[in-house]
Amino acid sequence: xxxxxxxxxxxxxxxxxxxxxxxxxxxxxxxxxxxxxxxxxxxxxxxxxxxxxxxxxxxxxxxxxxxxxxxxxxxxxxxxxxxxxxxxxxxxxxxxxxxxxxxxxxxxx
Amino acid sequence: xxxxxxxxxxxxxxxxxxxxxxxxxxxxxxxxxxxxxxxxxxxxxxxxxxxxxxxxxxxxxxxxxxxxxxxxxxxxxxxxxxxxxxxxxxxxxxxxxxxxxxxxxxxxxxxxxxxxxxx
Numbered sequence: 001x002x003x004x005x006x007x008x009x010x011x012x013x014x015x016x017x018x019x020x021x022x023x024x025x026x027x028x029x030x031x032x033x034x035x036x037x038x039x040x041x042x043x044x045x046x047x048x049x050x051x052x053x054x055x056x057x058x059x060x061x062x063x064x065x066x067x068x069x070x071x072x073x074x075x076x077x078x079x080x081x082x083x084x085x086x087x088x089x090x091x092x093x094x095x096x097x098x099x100x101x102x103x104x105x106x107x108x109x
Numbered sequence: 110x111x112x113x114x115x116x117x118x119x120x121x122x123x124x125x126x127x128x129x130x131x132x133x134x135x136x137x138x139x140x141x142x143x144x145x146x147x148x149x150x151x152x153x154x155x156x157x158x159x160x161x162x163x164x165x166x167x168x169x170x171x172x173x174x175x176x177x178x179x180x181x182x183x184x185x186x187x188x189x190x191x192x193x194x195x196x197x198x199x200x201x202x203x204x205x206x207x208x209x210x211x212x213x214x215x216x217x218x219x220x221x222x223x224x225x226x227x228x
Contacts, residue, residue: 042202
């Protein structure tokens with residue numbers, strides 16, 4: 001089966017740093033995606049990791065450890081507009097994405 | 110860029126009626142399109158994978174006779190919810206896949222979603 005877990009909700013203050021974790025157990029692995037989704041909107045692509053290590057892209061960074069089945073998304077210098085759901089998704093192959101439970105992040109002033 | 114549109118963006122219908130949702134890739138050809146369903150405060154659940162010119166592949170637990178998928182061209186896939194009931198009320202999102210040599214993975218581009226409410 002496929003199992004991708006994330007914390008349900010997180011809160012943080014503006015300007016802070018937050019780390020959203022994702023653990024996965026899937027039947028195949030060809031990479032891990034992070035998406036941002038605002039309420040009522042489609043997910044937007046943030047990052048893709050297929051090799052172990054840290055990928056940095058501006059205020060957002062994503063880390064992957066394939067041996068541990070673990071990834072995290074790091075958001076720095078939080079802004080109010082970062083309040084959204086963050087979805088971890090594993091690309092299992094055959095173009096199929098399996099999404100995690102999603103983490104709702106609330107950024108407060 | 111790669112833009113995917115969905116129509117309608119929202120629909121309210123009576124129980125027992127059928128609703129068709131269109132998904133279009135506007136500036137690229139998508140041999141594969143995906144249909145997801147998302148209930149409130151939950152993540153996206155893949156319903157089916159649709160390949161142009163062939164039958165869709167449905168995920169376990171998704172009724173193929175209730176959720177009819179047609180992928181008639183490289184830019185259009187449709188999802189028809191037949192005999193809709195209140196429990197079918199959900200946010201339906203499509204995505205279009207594009208194989209690109211520019212990146213190392215098969216990209217999926219998501220549509221803006223369709224909010225279905227069945228009364």
